[in-house]
Amino acid sequence: MTQMPSAAAFADDEANSIALIIRVCGEALAIPVSHVHEVIDPIPRTRVPRASAFAPWLINVRGAVVPLVDVRQRLRMPVSHGNQGRIVVLDIAMGADSFRLAMLADEVQEVVDIDPAAVEPLPENGSPWPANYVTGALRRGDDLILLLDPENLFRPEQAA
Amino acid sequence: MNPAAQSYIHEARDLLTQLEQMLLDLETDASPEAIDSVFRALHTLKGGGGMFGFPALSAFVHHFEDAFDRVREGKIGISKPLLDAALEGRDHVIALLDAGGDEAATAELVGSNQARRILAALEGAVAGAPPAVVRLHRWEVSFRPSKGSLRCGMRPDLLLEELRELGECRIRCDVSDLPSLESLDPTLSHLGWVVELTTAQPRAAIETVFVFADDADPRIVQLDLDEEPQIVAATPVTAASAEVVTAPAVATAPAAPAARSGQRSQSLAAQDTVRVPSAKLDSILDQLGELVIAQARLNQTAARLGDSTLEGLVEEVHRLVTGLRDTTLSVRMLPIETVFGKFRRVVRDLSTELGKDVVLVTDGGETEIDKNVLDRLSEPLVHMIRNSADHGIEAAADRVAAGKPAQGRVRLAASQDAGEIVIVIEDDGRGLDHEKIRLKAIERGLLAADARPSEAALAQMIFAPGFSTADKVSSVSGRGVGMDAVLSAITALRGTVEVTSRKGEGTRLTLRLPLSLAIIDGLLVRLGPDVFVLPLIAVEECVEFDVTELTRSSGRRMLRIREHLVPFVDLADALDGTVENDGRRRVVIVRAEGERMGLVVDDILGQHQTVIKPMSAYHADLEDFAGATILADGTVALILDVAMLLRRLGGTGIGLAA
Structure with missing residues (x-):
């Protein structure tokens, strides 16, 4: 059951059950707020030659050099090179350390409570998103919110 | 572990580093002061060890303290076996310290064959030690008690007695001030004495005699300052045994360096120091x-606003920040001497192992270098020095045949040159055999069979992976692992290595390193x-570029920069x-690893002092970037x-001219 880890992760503690909803390519994505450091407006970015399409830029977030990530590539969405929308700065644990990264979002919407019981698994087959990145979905009206697993989605060694 | 024990470990480590230096110093200069400082270091180690939970260490050091106490008392002399044992003993003490008071590990070390062997060697060295070699100096000591001093109980005879205890005395009494008998007051002192004293004791010992008689106006003059000191063998402690080793030219070494090094260690000890974890320094940086x-950024903003008050302020901030940066960087700077000591030991051990007589000469030890650089530099340096001693220096017989002194010389010199540290490792050995390197390179497929690269390019090939021209593999080197590792270590420090060599005359490796890893120009x-x-x-020069060069139909991608392509x-x-x-x-035009290449850019914007931030985990595999x-x-x-960029773009490999 692929959704179990994520449902558990979202229910683990208070902070994990609260998520920030962002929009990328029209889809609503939920990121646990415990990972979110801040949301900033677009700033000049620096191209990293020969880098993967997943992390092709660097930006300066308050004096720190931070990789700017485009999740579309890993979520099999069409990649765009526009510099609009917002930038979500995240802290991701890697082993004992954590590192900071920024991701592009078309839009940052709201912070919601996630009810673990309402999380539905994605179909085993036919889901357009890799199951290790998107671990479940939540229905809200006509909308479908995709629950992301940040540790997996932003893991550096999974090269493009 | 309690903080007191922790601080003992820190101090003991420092002391052991110094001890190695002192022991090596004893080899060339066995002055009483030098022997004394060894003894004191051992004594401190032993005392602290007993107090802070290292009883085994304390017991072990005791043997050495004992031996050096006898040296100090002049009962035995300094000999090579004694220093060998002491140096090995020092290494063993480090192991005991590393055990950190862990009982099982300590017990194992104490019971080890290693420990037994060292102590046996020490015992043998002490038993077979040559008689102490004593340096005698001649002094002229004159004193004249003040007139009324006899009334205060002054006894000139006792002073003379004490001087006699120091050594052989020729005493003259100065009666020139003696009045005629009718005007003589027997309670006043009218006499002066001039004593010519021959003694091994230092000046301080003579001064001690007069410590309660300074009103006697004592004058102490050394008579033999310019002469070679007299050398006299003290009474032998044991009959000459089979193991006696002739003391090396210990006693004839000039006294001046000893005095200087004595002063230096004193002045170092006198400085107030604070021990700070280096992580704190890192975070300050x-x-x-x-x-x-x-x-x-402030500069730029101020320039845009054009407010003169603001600009004045910005200028002041700039000055303060620059000062703060320099001071902070200097805090992390250590004299390169701190690793030079290690190399003297390496060369000494190596001489024995290879059966060659090699001496290491160091220069510019006071040159300061960032601690981070220093820590990562010592391994490659050891490797290069070993290589010089092993490959470079010939066997003594070959050297004599070639008209060179039998003793090989490896010179290690450091200096600072325009924001760079330059380290030179130079030997007076056989030099590189360029033809042999060429053949080897062809054999290894690093070079085309008909290639005739320049000598400089060939010399640089010793840094290629798996390259060694040594015919026989010694335990030291010759396996061809190493020089490539040296090159990558130096490159990782953003430095460069260059090798020049003349056949029969020697080889010289020149390292250029940045002063600091954190900030670069x-x-x-x-x-x-x-x-x-x-x-x-890495930048040599910038020149205008003729864009038609890019469209040459011949495909040639070469620029003529003065006489070079x-x-x-x-x-x-x-x-x-x-x-x-x-x-x-x-x-x-950039240069790296001895290769030059032109990088064509749209524009050059100027110089910028930058703080290097490491590449993120996503980009760590991109080798083109240092940060x-x-x-x-x-x-x-x-x-x-x-x-790295040149390696990628150069294509075929190191040392091959594109």
């Missing part, structure tokens, strides 16, 4: 880096919309960049790793 960046270049930083250390690459091609071509482009930095306008720029 990080914040300072931010400050430098913020300051650059960079050259900003523009490629379309992108800005990159080239470390200034230099290959060039369009950096935009190398970095998938776009070109904003207004017909004028420029080329930056990233933040520019004055707040944007991020990538710092090019010129050596």
Whole structure:
């Protein structure tokens, strides 16, 4: 059951059950707020030659050099090179350390409570998103919110 | 572990480092002061060990303290076996210290064959030690008690008695001041004495005699300052045994260096020091880096606003930040001497192992270098020095046949040159055999069979992986692992190595390293919309570029820079960049690992002092970049790793001219 880890992760503690909803390519994505450091407006970015399409830029977030990530590539969405929308700065644990990264979002919407019981698994087959990145979905009206697993989605060694 | 024990461990480590130096110093200069400082160091180690939970260490050191106490008392002399045992003993003490008071590990060390062997060697060295060699000096000691001093109980006879105890005395009494008998007051002192004293004791011992009689106006003059000191063998402690080793030219060493080194260690000890964890220094440096960046932005903003009051303020902040940066960097600086000591030991041990007589001469030990650089430098240096002693220096017989002194010389010199540390390792050995290198390179497939590269290019090939021309493999070197590792270590420190050699005369390795790892001077270049930083250390010159060179139908990609042909690459091609071509482009000539290459860029924006930030986990595998930095306008720029870039673009490998 692929959704179990994520449902558990979202229910683990208070902070994990609260998520920030962002929009990328029209889809609503939920990121646990415990990972979110801040949301900033677009700033000049620096191209990293020969880098993967997943992390092709660097930006300066308050004096720190931070990789700017485009999740579309890993979520099999069409990649765009526009510099609009917002930038979500995240802290991701890697082993004992954590590192900071920024991701592009078309839009940052709201912070919601996630009810673990309402999380539905994605179909085993036919889901357009890799199951290790998107671990479940939540229905809200006509909308479908995709629950992301940040540790997996932003893991550096999974090269493009 | 309690803090007291922790601090003992720190101090003991420092002391052991010094001890190694002192023991090596004893080899050339066994002055009483030098022997005394060894004894004191051992004594401190032993005492502290007993107090802070290292009883085994204390017991072990006791044997050495005992031996050096006998040396100090003049009962035995310094001999090579004694110093050998003491040096090995010192290494064993480090192991005991490393055990950190862990009982099982300590017990194992104490019971080890190693420990038994060292102590046996020490015992043998003490039993078989040559008689102490004593240096005698001649002094003229004159004194004249003040007139009324006899009334206060002054006894000149006792002073003379004490002087006699120091050594042989020729005593003259000065009666020139004696009045005629009718006017003589027997309660006053009228006499003076001049004593010619021959003794092994230092001046301080003579001064002690007069410590309660300073009103006697004592004058102590050394008579034999310019002469060779007299050497006399003290009464032998034991009959000459089979193991007696003739003391090396210990006693004839001039006294002056000893005096100087004595002063130096005193002045070092006198300085107040604070022990700070280096992580704290690192974090200060990080914040300072931010400050430098913020300051650059402030400069730019002030220039835009054009307010003169603000500009004055900015200038002052700039001055303060620069001062703060220099001070902070200097805190992390250590004299390179701290690793030189280790190398003396390496060469000494190596001489024995290889059966060669090699001496290490060091120069510029006071040159300061960032601790981080120093820590990562010592391994490659050891390797290069071993190589010089092993491959470079010939066997004594061959040297004599070649008309060289039998003793080989390896010189290690450090100096600072325009923001760089230059370290030279030079030997007076056989030099590189360029023809042999060429053949080997062809055999290893590193060179085409008909290639005839220059001697310089051939010399640089010793840094290629798996390259060694040694015919026989010694335990020291010859397996061809090493020089390539040396090169990558130096490159990782953003430094360069260059080798020059003359057959029969020797080899010289020149290392150039940045002063600090945290901040570099960079050259900003523009490629379309992108800005990159080239470390200034790698930049040789910048010249105008004739864009028609890029369209040569012959495909030739060579520039003539004065008399040399230099290959060039369009950096935009190398970095998938776009070109904003207004017909004028420029080329930056860079050098790394002995190779030159021209990098064609759109524009050169100027110099910039940058704080290096490491590449993120996503980009760690991109070898073209040494890191990233933040520019004055707040944007991020990538710092090019010129050596890696050239390796990638040069294609075929190291040392091959493109």
